[in-house]
Amino acid sequence: MGATSSSRSSPTPSSRRRAVARVLGPKGLKGGVRVELLTDWPDAVAAGSQLYGEGDDGSWRVARIESGGKVPVLYLDGITTREGAEPLTGRYLEGDPRSLDPGVFFWDDLIGLRVHGPDGEPVGELVEIFRAGGNEVYRVVGPGGERLVPALRSAIERIDLDAGRIVLTADEPEEVR
Numbered sequence: 001m002g003a004t005s006s007s008r009s010s011p012t013p014s015s016r017r018r019a020v021a022r023v024l025g026p027k028g029l030k031g032g033v034r035v036e037l038l039t040d041w042p043d044a045v046a047a048g049s050q051l052y053g054e055g056d057d058g059s060w061r062v063a064r065i066e067s068g069g070k071v072p073v074l075y076l077d078g079i080t081t082r083e084g085a086e087p088l089t090g091r092y093l094e095g096d097p098r099s100l101d102p103g104v105f106f107w108d109d110l111i112g113l114r115v116h117g118p119d120g121e122p123v124g125e126l127v128e129i130f131r132a133g134g135n136e137v138y139r140v141v142g143p144g145g146e147r148l149v150p151a152l153r154s155a156i157e158r159i160d161l162d163a164g165r166i167v168l169t170a171d172e173p174e175e176v177r
Helices: 082-088
Strands: 018-027 032-037 050-053 059-066 073-076 092-095 114-116 122-132 135-142 145-150 156-160 165-168
Antiparallel strands (some): 059 073, 122 135, 135 145
């Protein structure tokens, strides 16, 4: 569930690019860059895909990818030396916009939503999403403190982006710190 739950019935379109990788630094002398992948769609950084520097900081086609080490290494068209790769260190690489299946959301679309109990009582605001084991967890902060909510159908009744709110189920396991 997590970023995969919703009461929406139509695909969620995205008209903006999203970060798919963060450049950790150069690798070798031929312009390779070590990256941390930030996407669930590996095709976003596959050979032949188009990537963009964050904002409007250039674009590159992925010439090839090495995936045998601890982190993937991308070789981008037009970057052929270590010196050419070094300025990308710490930068985000963005992929083309894409549509999501019904009930699936980008994390940054959920951050900031108001969270309510099943009775409509305000619980707080979703301030962070992280992975814990195989699940996503929503960190909600409100007047009652911090609450960690598992992103599961048993805990989330609905997510309504249009209304800017998340509604918890009646039997949502509560953890307040």
